[in-house]
Amino acid sequence: MKISDAYVIVTSPGRNFVTLKIVTDEGVYGIGDATLNGRELAVVAYLEEHVLPALIGRDASRIEDIWHYLYRGAYWRRGPVTMAAISAVDLALWDIKAKAANMPLYQLLGGKSRERVMTYAHCTGRDIDGCLDEVEKHIALGYRAVRVQAGVPGIPTIYGVAKREGERYEPADAELPAEHVWSTEKYLNHVPKLFAAVRERFGDDIHLLHDVHHRLTPIEAARLGKAVEPYHLFWLEDCVPAENQESFRLIRQHTTTPLAVGEVFNSIHDYRELLENQWIDYIRTPLSHGGGLTHVRRIADLAGLYHVRTGFHGPTDLSPVCLGAAIHFDTWVPNFGIQEHMPHTAETDAVFPHDYRFEDGHFLVGEAPGHGVDIDEALAKQYPYKRASLPVNRLEDGTLWHW
Ligand SMILES: O=C(O)C(=O)C[C@H](O)[C@H](O)CO
Ligand SMILES: [Mg+2]
Known part of the structure; x- marks a missing residue:
C-alpha cells in the first residue's frame, strides 16, 4: 500500500488546528494531529516543504522506517516543530494500518x-x-x-x-x-x-x-x-x-x-x-x-x-x-x-x-477501525486560520518570567 497523497488542513472552529491527511493508492486514508498552539504555521511549513514531498510513493505500512527516516534523516533532531510534524505522520500511518487490518487501534497495540x-x-x-x-x-x-x-x-x-x-x-x-x-x-x-x-x-x-x-x-x-x-x-x-x-x-x-x-x-x-x-x-x-x-x-x-x-x-x-x-x-x-x-x-x-x-x-x-476520528473537510474550510499567541509573564518589577 503506497502513499499517493498527503496534505495539511488548517481550520479554526473556535481555535486553530492543523491536521494531516495521508491517502494511499488503495483508498485507505489516515489522519494525524499537527497542532502546536501559537506556532501552528511553523509546523505546516515544515510538513509541506520538508516532509510531505518525501512521503509520496513510500510504503504506508513501514511506520518504523518512516519514523527514523524523518527523525534521523533530517539531521536536525528533536524540537517541538519537527516532532509535531513527525507525530502527525506517525498518527496518520497508525490510523491507516489499523484501518487496513480492520481493527480499532488499541487492538494493534496489544x-x-x-x-x-x-x-x-x-x-x-x-x-x-x-x-x-x-x-x-x-x-x-x-x-x-x-x-x-x-x-x-x-x-x-x-x-x-x-x-x-x-x-x-x-x-x-x-x-x-x-x-x-x-x-x-x-x-x-x-x-x-x-x-x-x-x-x-x-x-x-x-x-x-x-x-x-x-x-x-x-x-x-x-x-x-x-x-x-x-x-x-x-x-x-x-x-x-x-x-x-x-x-x-x-x-x-x-x-x-x-x-x-x-x-x-x-x-x-x-x-x-x-x-x-x-x-x-x-x-x-x-x-x-x-x-x-x-x-x-x-x-x-x-x-x-x-x-x-x-x-x-x-x-x-x-x-x-x-x-x-x-x-x-x-x-x-x-x-x-x-x-x-x-x-x-x-x-x-x-x-x-x-x-x-x-x-x-x-x-x-x-x-471503529483506526483511531476513530475523521475530519469533515468541507466544514473545516468554513473556519479560516486566525493568528493567536500564548501570553508572556512578567514579574511585578517587569522582569520577563516563565508563562
Ligand atoms: O492543560 C495543561 O495542563 C496546560 O498546561 C495547557 C497549556 O497551557 C496549553 O496546552 C498551552 O498551549
Ligand atoms: Mg499543564
Missing part, C-alpha cells in the same frame, strides 16, 4: 488493559468560592478527578482561570502575546488555602490535581509540595521549568507530593534522568508532540520500569484526533494513570467526527 479511561476535569474560579462551585458541578457530572486553579488576590490574570466568570479558558487569546503579571509570593501563600477549602467541602475521595505551569524555582516548588501534603494531591504539575532535569532531585528530597512533567517535552531523552532517578510520577507528553505512538510508547515503557504512569496532556489545543488516538493508547498502556479532559467546542466536534464517548468521568474507546 488489546485492552482496562474497560474505561479515567479523566480529570478543569475546575477554575476567579476566587476560591468560584472554584468550589466548579468542583461541585464536575463531581455531579461524574468526574472522580479534578484539576483546581483559582485566581490569586493581587494577580490580575493567571494561568488556567478564564478572564470572566462562566467563560471558557483559552490561553492563546490575542493576535500578539498578552502580557501578564506574576508574583510567586502571592501565589505560594494562596494555593494551600485553595486545597484546604476543597478538602474541607468535598472530603478525601476526589482526586485533586494542580498545574503550576513552570513558574517556580526548585526550592519554591519544594515549599509548595510540602505545604499541600496534608491535602494528598494526585499530582502537582510542571512545578519548575524542566530543561534542567536535575532540579527535580532537590524537589523530591523535600516532598512526597506526586509530580507530573512533560507536556512541553518531545523526546525520550527529555525524560531519561527524571525517570532513572525516580524523580517524577507521571509523564505528560501527548502523542501529537512526542513523535506519535511509535515514540511515546517507548517513553511509556521506560517510565513503567520506574513505577511512573501516563497522564497525557489533553487541553483543547490538541485536536480530537490526538485525543482519539490517546484514548486508544490509554486503553492499552499497562502503566496508565489518568487522561486530561478539557471538552472541545461543539464546532470543533462537528469538524472532527469521532467515535470515543465520555461517560461518568471516563472515556470509552470506540470500535
Whole structure:
C-alpha cells in the first residue's frame, strides 16, 4: 500500500488546528494531529516543504522506517516543530494500518488493559468560592478527578482561570502575546488555602490535581509540595521549568507530593534522568508532540520500569484526533494513570467526527477501525486560520518570567 497523497488542513472552529491527511493508492486514508498552539504555521511549513514531498510513493505500512527516516534523516533532531510534524505522520500511518487490518487501534497495540479511561476535569474560579462551585458541578457530572486553579488576590490574570466568570479558558487569546503579571509570593501563600477549602467541602475521595505551569524555582516548588501534603494531591504539575532535569532531585528530597512533567517535552531523552532517578510520577507528553505512538510508547515503557504512569496532556489545543488516538493508547498502556479532559467546542466536534464517548468521568474507546476520528473537510474550510499567541509573564518589577 503506497502513499499517493498527503496534505495539511488548517481550520479554526473556535481555535486553530492543523491536521494531516495521508491517502494511499488503495483508498485507505489516515489522519494525524499537527497542532502546536501559537506556532501552528511553523509546523505546516515544515510538513509541506520538508516532509510531505518525501512521503509520496513510500510504503504506508513501514511506520518504523518512516519514523527514523524523518527523525534521523533530517539531521536536525528533536524540537517541538519537527516532532509535531513527525507525530502527525506517525498518527496518520497508525490510523491507516489499523484501518487496513480492520481493527480499532488499541487492538494493534496489544488489546485492552482496562474497560474505561479515567479523566480529570478543569475546575477554575476567579476566587476560591468560584472554584468550589466548579468542583461541585464536575463531581455531579461524574468526574472522580479534578484539576483546581483559582485566581490569586493581587494577580490580575493567571494561568488556567478564564478572564470572566462562566467563560471558557483559552490561553492563546490575542493576535500578539498578552502580557501578564506574576508574583510567586502571592501565589505560594494562596494555593494551600485553595486545597484546604476543597478538602474541607468535598472530603478525601476526589482526586485533586494542580498545574503550576513552570513558574517556580526548585526550592519554591519544594515549599509548595510540602505545604499541600496534608491535602494528598494526585499530582502537582510542571512545578519548575524542566530543561534542567536535575532540579527535580532537590524537589523530591523535600516532598512526597506526586509530580507530573512533560507536556512541553518531545523526546525520550527529555525524560531519561527524571525517570532513572525516580524523580517524577507521571509523564505528560501527548502523542501529537512526542513523535506519535511509535515514540511515546517507548517513553511509556521506560517510565513503567520506574513505577511512573501516563497522564497525557489533553487541553483543547490538541485536536480530537490526538485525543482519539490517546484514548486508544490509554486503553492499552499497562502503566496508565489518568487522561486530561478539557471538552472541545461543539464546532470543533462537528469538524472532527469521532467515535470515543465520555461517560461518568471516563472515556470509552470506540470500535471503529483506526483511531476513530475523521475530519469533515468541507466544514473545516468554513473556519479560516486566525493568528493567536500564548501570553508572556512578567514579574511585578517587569522582569520577563516563565508563562
Ligand atoms: O492543560 C495543561 O495542563 C496546560 O498546561 C495547557 C497549556 O497551557 C496549553 O496546552 C498551552 O498551549
Ligand atoms: Mg499543564
